[in-house]
Every structure is written in C-alpha cells, then in structure tokens.
Amino acid sequence: MILSDVSIRRPVFTAMLSLLLIVLGLMGLKRLGTDLYPDVSFPVVVVNTIYKGAGPGEIETQVIKPLEDAVAGISGVDKIHSFSRENVGTVVVSFTLGTALDTAVQDVRDKVGQAVNKLPTDADAPIVSRVDLSAAPILTYAVSADMTSQTLRKLLDDRIKPALAQLAGVAEVRITGGDTREIQVDIDLDKARAVGITPSQVSQRIGTENLNLPAGRLQLGPNELTVRAMGEFTSVEDLRKLPIARSGTGAQVRLEEIATVTDGVAERRTTARLNARDAVVLEIVKQPGSNTVSVSDAVKKTLAQMGPVVGQGFQATLLIDQSDLIRANTHEVWIALIFGGLMAVLIILMFLLDPRGTFISALALPTSVIGTFFVMYVLGYSLNQMTLLSLSLAIGLLIDDAVVVREAITHRLEQGEDPMSAASNGTRDVGLAVLATTLSLVAVFIPVAFMPGIVGQFFKQFGITISVAVLISLFISFTLDPMLSARFAKARKPGEVHHEPAVFRALRRFLEATENTYARILGWVLRHKWATAGLTVLALVLSFGAASRLGVEFMSAEDRSQLIVELQLPDSSNLAQTTERAAEAEVLLKKIPEITDIYTTVGPNGDVYKARMRVLTVGKDQRTKSIGTLKEEARALLVPNLVSTAITLSDPPSIEGLGDWYPIMVRVVGPDLTRVNEEAERVAGILRTLGTSDVRVDSNPAKPELQIQIDRARAADMDLSAGALAMQLRLAIDGDVSAKLREGTDETDIRVRLRQEDRATPERVRQLMVATPRGLHQVTDVAEVSLKNGPSVIEHENRERQVAVVSQLAKGAALGDVATKLKAAIAQKPLPPGYAIVYDGQMKSLDEQNDAFGIAFGLAFVFIYMVLASQFESFKHPFTIMVSLPLALVGALLGLVVTNYHLSMGAMIGVILLMGLVTKNAILLIDGALHHLREGDSVDEALLKAGPRRLRPILMTSAAMAIGMVPTAVGTGTGSEFRAPMAISVIGGVITSTFLTLLVVPVVFAAMEKLSFGRKKPRAAGTPSAPSVDAPAAHDRAA
Structure with a gap:
C-alpha cells in the first residue's frame, strides 16, 4: 500500500506525523471544556405576560388566546403549552429539534409584536425569552450569618454578587430568599374616607411629589448655570410629612395622619429554608461553553476568601455542586479507560507472545486517543460523560487494526523476509481487510451520531468521537506500525531456535491446544450442519424467550x-x-x-x-x-x-434546568374542563394498578375567590369604566409601587395600599371607596361583591384545555412495561369526539428513543452491507457475515436479564457497539475461507483451514473488549447506573457472539456457497490467487 510504503521509506516523517497528532491532541485536551453531558439545545421559547389583577379566566381569554393564535402559524412549531395563572399568562412554544433557536426566538417575537394590540391596554408588554439549559445553576449555596435576613440579603446584593459576577466564565449570580427593604404606606380606610381621598389618589400624589426635574439653564455672563427643581424624598420622615389632602376646615392633612408609613420588608411570595431555618440562596450560572469545573473552583475560592473579610459568622453551605458530579463521573470513566487499555494490551501480549510486537501495536492506543482530543476541540466538543464513554468503549477496537497488521508482518518475518519487506508485504496482505473492518465500525456509529430527537442530541458527540478515534487508529496501523516493525522487528533465520520464557511456552501450548480443539469441533459442526442450525435456532428461541422478561426504560435512574x-x-x-x-x-x-x-x-x-x-x-x-x-x-x-x-x-432531573420530567405523564385534552377532569381521574385510577407511585392529577380544582361584578349601567352613570374600577381595587388591596426612595446608591420601593385590617375580610372590601368623575363612591354602589369559586390555573395543550396526570414508577418497575399496559387499558374505552390523550414526559422520550435506535440499527445494517459488499465484491457474503448480528443480541439481552438491569439508552448503545465488533470478527473468518477457496480447496476444507488460523485474532479482539469492559460493568461510582448496562450488554454479546460466530457463521457460509448457482470450479493447485491475510497455524510457526 502506498501509505505504508511511504511510511517505511521515510521513518522520520512518519514519526513526526505521529508526534504532531500527539502534540495537537494534548493542546486540544488542555483547551477542552468539562461538562457532565454534551451541550444539548432544545428550541423552546417562552412568552410571559403580566396582567395585574386578572384571574386565570381573564388571562386565558384576554392574554393567552391572542398569543396562542399568533404563534400557532410559525413554521416548525411542534407544541404550544400555556398556563393561565393569577396575574400572569405563560405560553411555552416548543419547536421541532433542529430548528435554530435564534430564528425561533425572532419568529415568536415578531408574531407576539403583531398581537400586542389585541391584549388589554393595562397588561404589561409580553416578554419573549429562550429556554437555555446552560442557564441552570452549576453551584447553589445556602448563605447564613449573624445578622438579620434583610441585612444578609443586602450584603449579598451589594458585595458578594458583584465580586462573583466579575469572575471569568460567570454569566449570572442569582439571589433568592431573605427579606428586601420596602417603604410601606398602609392607609387607614376610615381616615382616608373622612378626608375624601382614595388609595389611588394617595399613590398618584406620592408619585408626582417624588421628582427631581430640570428647569432649564441660566446664562451668567460667560458661564452657564443649570436649574433643577428638587422634590425627591430624602428620608422616610420626608414621606411621612407629605401634605396629602385638606380637611373639611381647609387644614393640611399629612400622610402620617391617614396612613402608617413603615420602613419594613416586602411581602414574600416564596421563601427558602435550609435544615428548618430561613435561608438566603445564592446560585451561580456559567457562560455557555465555559469550563464548569474551573468556574466552580474560582467561585469557591472567592467565597472562601470573602468569608473572613465579611465576618459576623458568614457561612455559605454548598447544596448543589455540578462540578463535583462532573469530577466524579469523569474520574470513573478515566479509570475505566486506563484500566481497559492496560487490560487490552495484556490480553494482546498473552495472544501474540511477543513483547516487542505488543509494544509496537499498543502505541496505536494512546496515539489514537490523544489525537481524537484535537478533533474534539476543533468540533467544539467537551470532555463529558458521552465523549469519554465513547473512548473507553473504543479501547478494545483502537488496537485491533494495529494487531492484525502486526500479525501479518510477523508471519512474513517468520517466513524469513527482512523487516523492511515484511512490513511492506504484511501490511499489503491485510490492508483491504483492515480497511473494511474499520469502515464497518464507522458505518455503525455514524447513524448513531445523526439520530433524531433528544437521543440524537445526546449521542451526536458519542458517535462522531468514536468514529474519529477508529479512523485515527486505522491511520496509525498503516503508518506508525509498519514503520516501527520495519525498524525494530527481528527476522527469524532458518534453523534459529527461538527462546522464550516458560510462561510464554505454556501460553503457546494452551493456544495451540485451543486451536486444535476448535478444529475438531468445527469439523463436527460442518459434518452436522442441520443439527447445528437446529440447535442454534433452539438456543435463539429460548434466549429471546428468557429475554422477553426484560424491562425497557429510557435512562437508568442515577444515585446522586x-x-x-x-x-x-x-x-x-x-x-x-x-x-x-x-x-x-x-x-x-x-x-x-x-x-x-x-x-x-x-x-x-x-x-x-x-x-x-x-x-x-x-x-x-x-x-x-x-x-x-x-x-x-x-x-x-x-x-x-x-x-x-x-x-x-x-430523583433529581438528569439534566439540571430541564424541569419536571415525570416518568409517566398523560395529558387529557378537550373543550369541556369538567369532562377532561373526569377522564383524567379515570387515567389516574388505571395508573394506580400498574406498578406506579405518587399518582397525581394536576386538575387545579376551583378555589374560593372574591368576585367583584361591575354593574355597567350604574358605573356608566358615574362615568366609571370596568378597567378604572379594577385598577383602583388592585392598588388598594395588592398595592402599587408609586415611587422610590433614593439614599445614595440605594433605591427602595415605596408601596401604597390599604392596611391589613382594611383588606382582610370581604366586608371591608365592600366598604372600599373608589374615585369617579362624579365623586367618591363605595364599591357596592357600582358592583356586586360575592364569594364564588374560580379556577386557580388553566392549562392548554395545543390551544385546548388540558389536565395532566403524572406519576413516578414503583421500585423495580420498568417504564416500557407500565406504558404498554397503560396505553392498552386507556384504549379499551375510547374518548368522545373532540377529546384526546397525549403522552408526554419520559414515556414520550422512550417512544422517540425506540424510533431513533430503530432508524440507527436499520441504517447501520445497510451501511455495513454496502461496505462488506464492496470489500468482497459479492452480494451474498455480506449476509453470511451479518448473520452474526442476532447472535450478539442474544448475549446482550441475557446479560441484562441475569444482572437485573433494564434495556435502557446505555444498553442500546452497547448493542450498537456489538454490531461493529461481531462484524469485524466475522470478516476475519470469512476472508480467510475465501482465500482458501481461491486456492482450490472445497468449502469445508477452506473453513477447516481458515477457522483455526483466524481463531487467535478473533479471541484476542473479543477478550480485549470484554475484559476491558469489566471495570465499567462492576463499577459503583457516580454515573455507574448509566454506564453499567452498556458494559454488561457488550460483555454478554461478545461472549455469545464469539462462540456462535466461530460455529454458526461457517455453517451459513457453507450453505450459501453450496446453494450458489454456477460458481466457478476450483483452480488447480499452483494457480495464482489473491494475497492472503492468513498466516500458518500456530503450531506451524512454532515448528
């Protein structure tokens, strides 16, 4: 081959190429970010609209419906989900995966802008934002100190937050909990009514008085003097003394005479607690693409330094640390990668019995792995569980090509060729076969990289990384391996006695005995083809029957x-x-x-x-x-x-920031909320019988509310609109921030509303005064005040009202089993027209996963066939080789059953890996048999010669892969729940596929050959034939 010949003739150039790969790889490794998972993107856009004072019903009709109508026509929209809550409406627009998020945000913003004129005039402008998983906190602290909650919150806002925000890689510092200062003006209803003023008029008065306004400029000769009218409050006392109205006698009435002005804290609608104590929570969000571990370390160091400076018992208790989880996961994978590599080298040494040759072949391992880091850096990947896992799984594959090449070179050396010729001829002998096996592996993993849905988002980096690694290993086997063999290998001289350690001699005898035993078993199998086929079919049926008890799930729950x-x-x-x-x-x-x-x-x-x-x-x-x-x-x-x-x-979410992702989520959709609730309760009843726990119907039942129904005729007589009435009521009860008190750089809200006792009962609300163009009137003069039930939250799914039924899985239950039974039970009683069941959560993701892997398996099958057909120039031999694929599946499924694991995303990746591995083994076997057929042997003779000869590399490849997976299979560290099923499926599949491939594939090959019509007659002995990948059997080499 040209590449290997150039490498042999120019050893320095070849060495520099390999060194360049290593240098670039190390540079890339140093610059790679570190994360738990790949940076996945879900094109989801959220529209939030605040409409103060509105209930869920008003939000639904006046805010949500216009917005849903506006965004429904956007191209690429997959789902529209909305929430109508008190004071706020939220529309969540999910786009099909693959949609550019920036484009989606702009499209939604444009459509929302067109719909603004359809919203209530007193509603706030809708806020359009994107859902960014990278915005999930990487660190969460509960902060405490020997000070009041308000003082602690101010300390965090003024000192801690700015110090952390300026650190490299920090995008946002969030603070929740604790008390925030607020100046509260609590109006006494009776006193205000006595002087003829309403809360809304008080608020307007405070707002217009708290102003600093420019009044122009004065020209004083050559100078200019700015004139400003200074009216802002300088203290709380200033606010208390503000003249607010006049009494009946014309005397000034100050604010403090009709209201209590308090320097207090804002009312909380949420609170944080740590170990039963009130807490202030500090969350750190990193910038997209930055290194989670380095950012976390910088934040921890800064907080540790600030603690003694702040004093007063300042303590930040770490609650959530994504960097620790990342460190633990990557550490486990690195251990598996290193151990797997060492075990693979040891296994190869045991089979090759040549330390020098093993060392030369083993160089492919670190070179391929390190070189892959550079490509990962160029592609913008990170060191995460998926990319590192791909490298650890590939350990057994990365050394295979170099081993096959090295074995062919050793064969030439043992025939007496000089190292230069042996390296060139040996590489040429196996070049096409090695190329075919590597391309078969790439054909398996490329479809994985382009799977659709959420699964594809996770496994894109996995598939590309492992494909790059095996391609680099192919390059190394065609360059570095031949060059080193040509320079450092020793040729066996005729009659030379080869001395080797006693351990090697014992291993050699064992391998020779294994080859002889296999030859005898293979002979029996070929003489009893029908019996072998029958036993194989029986074994497959029994195995798949046992595997039918295997549960199916989306992702294995991790113990964090x-x-x-x-x-x-x-x-x-x-x-x-x-x-x-x-x-x-x-x-x-x-x-x-x-x-x-x-x-x-x-x-x-x-x-x-x-x-x-x-x-x-x-x-x-x-x-x-x-x-x-x-x-x-x-x-x-x-x-x-x-x-x-x-x-x-x-369990905590697999990906922080993804939100609630229930195993079971069923949405009942329909026009009538009462009927929707009835169907939801029926679904919940079914779920409670199917191995679930914590079944809940998110029906959001009606809750009591005080409804003020305006009498439009009476209101019109007083020139009072419904909107004006609602705004005055909202200000009186909920309050209004009418101004801010500025003290230095600090700004504090001034909230105006009725005092608590004047808004505590329906009776007091009935006595509220509202201002109209015709004077002050009591609420009951223009409206009816009554207690009624109203919805707390109204949810829509694709613009229809919906109720969700959610549940967790009982211990040991499999998601796939529960989902199948649930769908069957629901189907027994169809819903009426206009109503529908929508499956969501992990149930939906499991269906998407099954579809994605089905596509990946199908494409891998097609691509493998195309590679093999091209290699063997045959349409039938690829089928012979690919019969080994179901043989691997048997062991993978049985391995999961025995170890009590479910068939999960990780296990399926192990099965895909097996497709490449078992195909590689079958290629070695069939390629050797075809060579002997070309030399004139019968089908059975060709198989009896090729089988024992190819036994050693097949066992070597399989043993290296299986033993290299053992640390991952038995590991109990962080993330082992995801990795273990993958490793177990590989180990089980390797064991069964290796055994059955060596026995069943020859039978199938023989049957295909004998059924072929018009095959050319065998050539006579001595007829030239294609180069062979085979070397003499082990006992011939030892002779």
Missing part, C-alpha cells in the same frame, strides 16, 4: 445522593400554611440517619400552596441503602403523617 420531595396543599393554602407543612416534613425526614441536609423552596414559581424539597444524603459509598430504598423510607414517613397534602418523591 439526592432525592426530590414535592408537597402540594389545597390551592387556597397561603405561604405560612405551606411553610408550616414543609417544616413538619423536614422533621419527619430528619429521622432517616442517611439524610444530611434539606433545602426547601416554599412557593416555587409563585405557587404558595406548593413546596419543593431537595434532600441530600451521605455519599453512596458511605451507606448501605440505595437511593431507591431511602425514597421508600421517606414515603412511608411522609404519606401517613401529612394530611391533605399530595406528596411526590423523585
């Missing part, structure tokens, strides 16, 4: 030493009641010894009747109980003791 507890109280519950219930849960959870910290958010997303708890445990290596067992213990403590509370326990 955390669990999530969600509490949901009745919708009418307030923040204080929910906080009290969360405190009860914290006390119960602390009874579990393995739990170390409990971080609670009460009122997530403004839903004050909900609480979300992140429960941290000791590391998995420090406890004997699995995280699943701890979840069951927590459930047993919480469910009986927390009354009127819906409780859900789950």
Whole structure:
C-alpha cells in the first residue's frame, strides 16, 4: 500500500506525523471544556405576560388566546403549552429539534409584536425569552450569618454578587430568599374616607411629589448655570410629612395622619429554608461553553476568601455542586479507560507472545486517543460523560487494526523476509481487510451520531468521537506500525531456535491446544450442519424467550445522593400554611440517619400552596441503602403523617434546568374542563394498578375567590369604566409601587395600599371607596361583591384545555412495561369526539428513543452491507457475515436479564457497539475461507483451514473488549447506573457472539456457497490467487 510504503521509506516523517497528532491532541485536551453531558439545545421559547389583577379566566381569554393564535402559524412549531395563572399568562412554544433557536426566538417575537394590540391596554408588554439549559445553576449555596435576613440579603446584593459576577466564565449570580427593604404606606380606610381621598389618589400624589426635574439653564455672563427643581424624598420622615389632602376646615392633612408609613420588608411570595431555618440562596450560572469545573473552583475560592473579610459568622453551605458530579463521573470513566487499555494490551501480549510486537501495536492506543482530543476541540466538543464513554468503549477496537497488521508482518518475518519487506508485504496482505473492518465500525456509529430527537442530541458527540478515534487508529496501523516493525522487528533465520520464557511456552501450548480443539469441533459442526442450525435456532428461541422478561426504560435512574420531595396543599393554602407543612416534613425526614441536609423552596414559581424539597444524603459509598430504598423510607414517613397534602418523591432531573420530567405523564385534552377532569381521574385510577407511585392529577380544582361584578349601567352613570374600577381595587388591596426612595446608591420601593385590617375580610372590601368623575363612591354602589369559586390555573395543550396526570414508577418497575399496559387499558374505552390523550414526559422520550435506535440499527445494517459488499465484491457474503448480528443480541439481552438491569439508552448503545465488533470478527473468518477457496480447496476444507488460523485474532479482539469492559460493568461510582448496562450488554454479546460466530457463521457460509448457482470450479493447485491475510497455524510457526 502506498501509505505504508511511504511510511517505511521515510521513518522520520512518519514519526513526526505521529508526534504532531500527539502534540495537537494534548493542546486540544488542555483547551477542552468539562461538562457532565454534551451541550444539548432544545428550541423552546417562552412568552410571559403580566396582567395585574386578572384571574386565570381573564388571562386565558384576554392574554393567552391572542398569543396562542399568533404563534400557532410559525413554521416548525411542534407544541404550544400555556398556563393561565393569577396575574400572569405563560405560553411555552416548543419547536421541532433542529430548528435554530435564534430564528425561533425572532419568529415568536415578531408574531407576539403583531398581537400586542389585541391584549388589554393595562397588561404589561409580553416578554419573549429562550429556554437555555446552560442557564441552570452549576453551584447553589445556602448563605447564613449573624445578622438579620434583610441585612444578609443586602450584603449579598451589594458585595458578594458583584465580586462573583466579575469572575471569568460567570454569566449570572442569582439571589433568592431573605427579606428586601420596602417603604410601606398602609392607609387607614376610615381616615382616608373622612378626608375624601382614595388609595389611588394617595399613590398618584406620592408619585408626582417624588421628582427631581430640570428647569432649564441660566446664562451668567460667560458661564452657564443649570436649574433643577428638587422634590425627591430624602428620608422616610420626608414621606411621612407629605401634605396629602385638606380637611373639611381647609387644614393640611399629612400622610402620617391617614396612613402608617413603615420602613419594613416586602411581602414574600416564596421563601427558602435550609435544615428548618430561613435561608438566603445564592446560585451561580456559567457562560455557555465555559469550563464548569474551573468556574466552580474560582467561585469557591472567592467565597472562601470573602468569608473572613465579611465576618459576623458568614457561612455559605454548598447544596448543589455540578462540578463535583462532573469530577466524579469523569474520574470513573478515566479509570475505566486506563484500566481497559492496560487490560487490552495484556490480553494482546498473552495472544501474540511477543513483547516487542505488543509494544509496537499498543502505541496505536494512546496515539489514537490523544489525537481524537484535537478533533474534539476543533468540533467544539467537551470532555463529558458521552465523549469519554465513547473512548473507553473504543479501547478494545483502537488496537485491533494495529494487531492484525502486526500479525501479518510477523508471519512474513517468520517466513524469513527482512523487516523492511515484511512490513511492506504484511501490511499489503491485510490492508483491504483492515480497511473494511474499520469502515464497518464507522458505518455503525455514524447513524448513531445523526439520530433524531433528544437521543440524537445526546449521542451526536458519542458517535462522531468514536468514529474519529477508529479512523485515527486505522491511520496509525498503516503508518506508525509498519514503520516501527520495519525498524525494530527481528527476522527469524532458518534453523534459529527461538527462546522464550516458560510462561510464554505454556501460553503457546494452551493456544495451540485451543486451536486444535476448535478444529475438531468445527469439523463436527460442518459434518452436522442441520443439527447445528437446529440447535442454534433452539438456543435463539429460548434466549429471546428468557429475554422477553426484560424491562425497557429510557435512562437508568442515577444515585446522586439526592432525592426530590414535592408537597402540594389545597390551592387556597397561603405561604405560612405551606411553610408550616414543609417544616413538619423536614422533621419527619430528619429521622432517616442517611439524610444530611434539606433545602426547601416554599412557593416555587409563585405557587404558595406548593413546596419543593431537595434532600441530600451521605455519599453512596458511605451507606448501605440505595437511593431507591431511602425514597421508600421517606414515603412511608411522609404519606401517613401529612394530611391533605399530595406528596411526590423523585430523583433529581438528569439534566439540571430541564424541569419536571415525570416518568409517566398523560395529558387529557378537550373543550369541556369538567369532562377532561373526569377522564383524567379515570387515567389516574388505571395508573394506580400498574406498578406506579405518587399518582397525581394536576386538575387545579376551583378555589374560593372574591368576585367583584361591575354593574355597567350604574358605573356608566358615574362615568366609571370596568378597567378604572379594577385598577383602583388592585392598588388598594395588592398595592402599587408609586415611587422610590433614593439614599445614595440605594433605591427602595415605596408601596401604597390599604392596611391589613382594611383588606382582610370581604366586608371591608365592600366598604372600599373608589374615585369617579362624579365623586367618591363605595364599591357596592357600582358592583356586586360575592364569594364564588374560580379556577386557580388553566392549562392548554395545543390551544385546548388540558389536565395532566403524572406519576413516578414503583421500585423495580420498568417504564416500557407500565406504558404498554397503560396505553392498552386507556384504549379499551375510547374518548368522545373532540377529546384526546397525549403522552408526554419520559414515556414520550422512550417512544422517540425506540424510533431513533430503530432508524440507527436499520441504517447501520445497510451501511455495513454496502461496505462488506464492496470489500468482497459479492452480494451474498455480506449476509453470511451479518448473520452474526442476532447472535450478539442474544448475549446482550441475557446479560441484562441475569444482572437485573433494564434495556435502557446505555444498553442500546452497547448493542450498537456489538454490531461493529461481531462484524469485524466475522470478516476475519470469512476472508480467510475465501482465500482458501481461491486456492482450490472445497468449502469445508477452506473453513477447516481458515477457522483455526483466524481463531487467535478473533479471541484476542473479543477478550480485549470484554475484559476491558469489566471495570465499567462492576463499577459503583457516580454515573455507574448509566454506564453499567452498556458494559454488561457488550460483555454478554461478545461472549455469545464469539462462540456462535466461530460455529454458526461457517455453517451459513457453507450453505450459501453450496446453494450458489454456477460458481466457478476450483483452480488447480499452483494457480495464482489473491494475497492472503492468513498466516500458518500456530503450531506451524512454532515448528
């Protein structure tokens, strides 16, 4: 081959090429970012619109519907989901994967801009934003100190946040919890009514008085003097003394005479707690593409330095640290990669029995891996679980090409050729076969890189990385390996006695005995082809029957030493009641010894009747109980003791920032909400019988609300519009930030509203005064005030009302089994016209995964066939080789059954890897048989010669792969739940496929040859034939 011949003639040039690969690879490695997963992108755009004072019904009709209508026509929209809540409407627009996020954001922004004139005039302008998973916090701290909550919050805002925000790689510093200062003007309704002023008029008065305005300029000779009217409040006392109205006698009435002005704190709608104590939470978001580990280290160092400077017992307790998870995962994969590489080299030494040759072949391993880092850097990849996993899985493959080339060169050396000729001729002998086997591997992994859906997002870097690695190993086997063999190999002189260690002699005798035993078994198999075929079919049927018990899931749940507890109280519950219930849960959870910290958010997303708890445990290596067992213990403590509370326990999201991603999520969609709720309850009843837990119907039942229905006729008599009435009521009850108090660089909101006792009961609301062009009137003069039930949240799925039913899986249950039974049960009673069931969450992702892998398997099958047909110049021999594929599947599935794993995303990747591996082994076997056919042997004779000869490289490849996977299969470190099924499927598949390939493929090959019509007669002995990849059997070489 030209490439190998040039490498042999120019050794320095070849060495420099290899060194260049290593140098570039090391440079790339140094610059590669480190993350847990690849940077996946989901084209999702969110539109938020605040409409203060509006209920869910008004939000639905006046805000959500116009926005949904506007964005529905955008090209590429996959799903529109919306939430109508009190005061705010949210539209989530999901685009098909592959849509450019920037384009999607701009399209949504354009359509929303066109719809703004259809929204209420007093609604805020819609805010369009993108969902960016990289915006999920990489670090979360609970901060405490010996100071008030308000002082601590101000310290974080003024000193800690600026210091962290300027660090390289930090995109955002978020602070939640704690108290924020607010100047509160609480109006006494009776006193205000006595002087004839309403809360809205008070607010307007404060706003117009708190101004500094320019009044122009004065020309004083050659100088200019700016004139400013200074009216801003300089203190709270200034605000208290503000003249606000006149009494009946004409005397000035100051603000403090009708209202209490307090320098206080803003009302909370959410609160954070750490271990049953109020906390202020600090979250760090990194910039896209920056190194998570280095950013985290910089933040930790800065906080450690600031602690002593701040003093006062300042302490930042680390709750969530993505960098630790990344370190643990990458450490486990690096260990597996290094151990797998060493084991592969040891296995090759045991088979080659040539330390020098093994060393030459082993150089392909580090060169290929390091060279791949440079390509990863050029492509913008990172060191993450998927890219490192691809390299660790490829360890057994990266050395194969060099070993096959080296073995062919050794054969030439043993025939007496000089090293230069042996290196050139040996590489030429096997060049096409090595090229075919490598291209077969690439044909397997390229479809993986371009799978659709969320699975494709994860595995693109996996498929490309492993393909690049095996191509670099092919290049090394055609350049560095022949060059080193030509320079450092020794030729066997005629009659030379070869001395070797006793261990090598024992191994050689064992390998020779194995080859002889295999030759006898192969002879029996070829004499009893029908019996062999029958036994194979029987074994396949029994194996697939046993594997039918195998559960199917999307991704194996990982033990991250955390669990999530969600509490949901009745919708009418307030923040204080929910906080009290969360405190009860914290006390119960602390009874579990393995739990170390409990971080609670009460009122997530403004839903004050909900609480979300992140429960941290000791590391998995420090406890004997699995995280699943701890979840069951927590459930047993919480469910009986927390009354009127819906409780859900789950694992933390696989990808932080992805949000709630329930295993089971069923959306019931239809026009009538009552019927939708009925169908949702039916689905929930089915789910409770199918191996699930924490079944919940997110029906958002109606909650009591005080409705003020305007009498339009009476309001018209007073020239009062419904909007004006609503705005005055909102200001009186909820309050309005009418101005800000500026003190130096600090700005504090001034909120005006009625005092608490004047807005605490429906009766007091009825007594509110509203201003009209015809004077002051009581609310009941223009409206009816009554207690009624109204929706708390209204959800839409593709512009239809919907109710979601969600649940977790019971311990040991498989998602695929539950989903299949659920769909069958729902189908037994079809929904009425206009109603539909939409499957979401991990159920939907599992279906997408199955479709994606089905496409990948199909394309890999086609590509492998095309490569093999081109290599053998035959349409039939690729089928002979590919019969080994189902033989590998048997072992993979049985391995998962025996080890009690489900068929997950990781296991499927192991199966795809097997497709390339078993094809490679079959190529070696069939290529040798074809050579002997060309020399004139019969089919059985050709197989009996090729089989024992190809046994050693086949066993060597398979053993290197299987043993290299052992650390990953038995590992218990962080992320092992994802990696272990992959390794187990590979090990099981390698064992069965190797055994069956050596016996079944020859039978199929013989049958195909004998059934061929018009095959050319064998050539006579001595007829020239194509170069052989075969070398003499082991006992011939030892002679």
